Amino acid sequence: MNKCSILIVDDNETDRYLLKRVIHKLDIATEIFEAENGRTALDFLSNFEENSREYQNDFPPVFIFLDINMPIMNGFEFLEEFTRLKNQGENYSSSIIMMYSSSERDEDKTKIHSFTFVKGFITKGDLSPESLRASIEECLSNS
Amino acid sequence: MDKLEKKIIFSFGALSFAFIAMTTVILTQVSGVTETTNRIQKILEPSIKANLKLSNAINTSLLNLHSWVLFPDDNFIRQRQASWSIITKLYNQLANHSKRWDDDEQIIRLTKINQSLLLFKQNQETIEKLVRTQENALAIQLLQQENIPMALQLIASLRRISDPQKWEMERAFLQMEAQETNLTYTTFLFLFLSIFATTALGIVLARAVIMPLQRTMRLAESISMGNYSLDNKFFEEDEKLNVALRTMTTQLYEKNQENESQQKTLKKYNRELTKLNAELKTSNEELSQFSYRTSHDLKAPLITVRGLAEVISEDIKDQEYNEAEKNAHLIIRHVLKLEKLIVDILELAKADLEITDVEDVNIGDVILDIQEKLRSIYIDYDVRIKTELDESIRFLVSKIRLTQVLENLISNGIKYCDDSKPDRFVKISTIRDGTKKLCIVEDNGIGIPDEFTDRVFSMFQRFHPTIAYGSGLGMYIIKKHIDKMDGTISFTSSENGTRFLIEFP
Numbered sequence: 001m002n003k004c005s006i007l008i009v010d011d012n013e014t015d016r017y018l019l020k021r022v023i024h025k026l027d028i029a030t031e032i033f034e035a036e037n038g039r040t041a042l043d044f045l046s047n048f049e050e051n052s053r054e055y056q057n058d059f060p061p062v063f064i065f066l067d068i069n070m071p072i073m074n075g076f077e078f079l080e081e082f083t084r085l086k087n088q089g090e091n092y093s094s095s096i097i098m099m100y101s102s103s104e105r106d107e108d109k110t111k112i113h114s115f116t117f118v119k120g121f122i123t124k125g126d127l128s129p130e131s132l133r134a135s136i137e138e139c140l141s142n143s
Numbered sequence: 144m145d146k147l148e149k150k151i152i153f154s155f156g157a158l159s160f161a162f163i164a165m166t167t168v169i170l171t172q173v174s175g176v177t178e179t180t181n182r183i184q185k186i187l188e189p190s191i192k193a194n195l196k197l198s199n200a201i202n203t204s205l206l207n208l209h210s211w212v213l214f215p216d217d218n219f220i221r222q223r224q225a226s227w228s229i230i231t232k233l234y235n236q237l238a239n240h241s242k243r244w245d246d247d248e249q250i251i252r253l254t255k256i257n258q259s260l261l262l263f264k265q266n267q268e269t270i271e272k273l274v275r276t277q278e279n280a281l282a283i284q285l286l287q288q289e290n291i292p293m294a295l296q297l298i299a300s301l302r303r304i305s306d307p308q309k310w311e312m313e314r315a316f317l318q319m320e321a322q323e324t325n326l327t328y329t330t331f332l333f334l335f336l337s338i339f340a341t342t343a344l345g346i347v348l349a350r351a352v353i354m355p356l357q358r359t360m361r362l363a364e365s366i367s368m369g370n371y372s373l374d375n376k377f378f379e380e381d382e383k384l385n386v387a388l389r390t391m392t393t394q395l396y397e398k399n400q401e402n403e404s405q406q407k408t409l410k411k412y413n414r415e416l417t418k419l420n421a422e423l424k425t426s427n428e429e430l431s432q433f434s435y436r437t438s439h440d441l442k443a444p445l446i447t448v449r450g451l452a453e454v455i456s457e458d459i460k461d462q463e464y465n466e467a468e469k470n471a472h473l474i475i476r477h478v479l480k481l482e483k484l485i486v487d488i489l490e491l492a493k494a495d496l497e498i499t500d501v502e503d504v505n506i507g508d509v510i511l512d513i514q515e516k517l518r519s520i521y522i523d524y525d526v527r528i529k530t531e532l533d534e535s536i537r538f539l540v541s542k543i544r545l546t547q548v549l550e551n552l553i554s555n556g557i558k559y560c561d562d563s564k565p566d567r568f569v570k571i572s573t574i575r576d577g578t579k580k581l582c583i584v585e586d587n588g589i590g591i592p593d594e595f596t597d598r599v600f601s602m603f604q605r606f607h608p609t610i611a612y613g614s615g616l617g618m619y620i621i622k623k624h625i626d627k628m629d630g631t632i633s634f635t636s637s638e639n640g641t642r643f644l645i646e647f648p
Binding site: 012014015017018021069071072102103105124125127 | 446
């Protein structure tokens with residue numbers, strides 16, 4: 001598996017830290033970006049030209065780990081905005097979104113399945129290097 | 144007795160009276176005619192006839208005597224005697240009739256005629272004897288000088304009786320004719336009156352019965368079209384039928400009104416029910432959102448803490464003690480947040496309950512207590528608490544609720560202060576506005592972004608997640624308390640700060 005750039009969108013700094021540790025352990029990331037809610041993530045992604053220049057090969061991020069419950073703009077709202085952003089051009093066609101949430105509600109999972117670019121779902125409680133690797137491999141084989 | 148009955152009875156009464164009156168008139172006239180007829184048939188006519196026959200018989204007796212004087216034949220004697228028996232008989236008849244005569248003079252005259260008849264008869268017998276004794280000359284002389292004048296006088300006397308009777312009979316006939324004409328006229332009049340009265344009665348009955356019936360029908364028709372509130376023109380006349388109908392209509396109208404008011408009440412209940420239902424729905428949605436968010440917000444930190452514990456054990460294994468210590472501190476921070484969340488959830492539960500009594504709350508004391516409590520929590524914050532209280536205002540509210548509201552607002556003011564401003568403050572003031580009591584909490588903090596204005600009082604809303612941690616329940620708890628105290632809360636916010644305005648009734 002090739003290394004790639006990753007964006008973590010989560011309001012909980014500790015959760016981001018825990019995910020980063022697992023990613024480092026698997027050594028799959030060329031660069032890890034962080035955003036504390038949907039709004040900052042969206043701002044980061046939509047600033048395409050500047051960020052492309054700054055991060056060259058690492059922008060836009062290949063994997064986006066997205067939390068659901070966040071203040072200001074939550075995961076669902078971000079997915080809707082991101083759909084709009086994707087429809088504007090080809091820039092984000094390679095981005096793969098994986099949910100990273102403590103929620104295990106079927107309702108949330110069903111809602112997320114309506115977004116085709118969401119390829120996986122990691123439950124925070126189940127996070128481990130093994131589970132993350134399996135999820136990544138599964139979603140890569142699907143796409 | 145109502146007007147209709149009076150009319151009918153009066154009409155029939157008048158008609159019956161007219162019939163009786165006319166019948167009486169006719170009967171009187173008929174009896175008049177009958178009386179006249181009786182008088183003619185039973186008195187006048189036989190009297191006149193007997194009178195005439197008597198005159199004839201007297202003549203015959205004279206004629207027989209005369210014949211006897213001229214030709215002494217016994218036949219004449221017998222004939223004269225027969226005449227006399229007729230004379231006697233006729234006289235008796237006449238005398239009999241005379242009992243019913245009106246004129247006494249005539250009766251006296253008849254009695255005189257009787258005496259004259261006796262003299263006349265004796266005279267004739269005397270003459271008859273003179274003829275038998277051959278004294279014919281004397282007999283003729285007696286006949287001519289005595290008997291004939293006597294006969295003439297008798298006949299004249301009889302005529303004096305019969306003539307007035309003849310005139311009377313003629314008069315009676317004329318009278319009878321007049322009476323008959325009268326009777327005919329009366330009958331015609333009667334017939335005409337009958338027709339007139341019948342017609343009049345018909346009209347009266349039509350007016351009395353059919354017109355109210357028509358009115359009643361119109362009334363019924365009107366009722367059938369649902370118009371129960373009829374005006375009084377239908378009930379002007381006091382008639383039994385209309386009285387019954389009016390009672391019915393009034394009852395119908397009342398029933399209708401009652402029905403309408405019941406429907407109104409029902410509609411009102413329905414509206415209330417719909418409103419209640421909507422409230423229940425909102426409340427249900429809120430509850431479902433609440434349970435979702437609380438379960439998430441309670442579970443999420445635990446998962447994080449578990450993750451941290453795992454990494455700490457890893458760090459210890461790797462002898463990364465600094466990292467382990469840092470992560471242990473993170474655990475403490477997350478557990479503290481969890482504690483705060485649980486406290487807030489409990490506060491929220493309290494806010495929903497009717498747990499406290501209304502009392503006269505001294506806001507100054509409440510603020511001092513809050514300041515004391517917050518001082519230990521926000522140690523690093525340099526924010527001044529200012530007050531400008533109108534001591535004359537008495538807040539009759541639940542002290543616990545008001546404390547919760549002010550504590551949340553003041554702690555928000557401290558948490559979201561603007562470090563770029565030199566003098567940071569939270570100011571609490573109370574003023575009177577008409578009948579309302581106002582409590583204002585204002586700060587010069589960072590303010591609430593415009594885009595979140597609508598969501599401020601919803602649950603689990605956090606707009607400055609990087610600045611301070613909160614459960615996102617604070618403003619929701621405030622709103623609950625304010626609603627329970629029948630107050631209202633509003634705010635204005637900008638980069639210069641936020642101003643909350645609480646109105647108490």
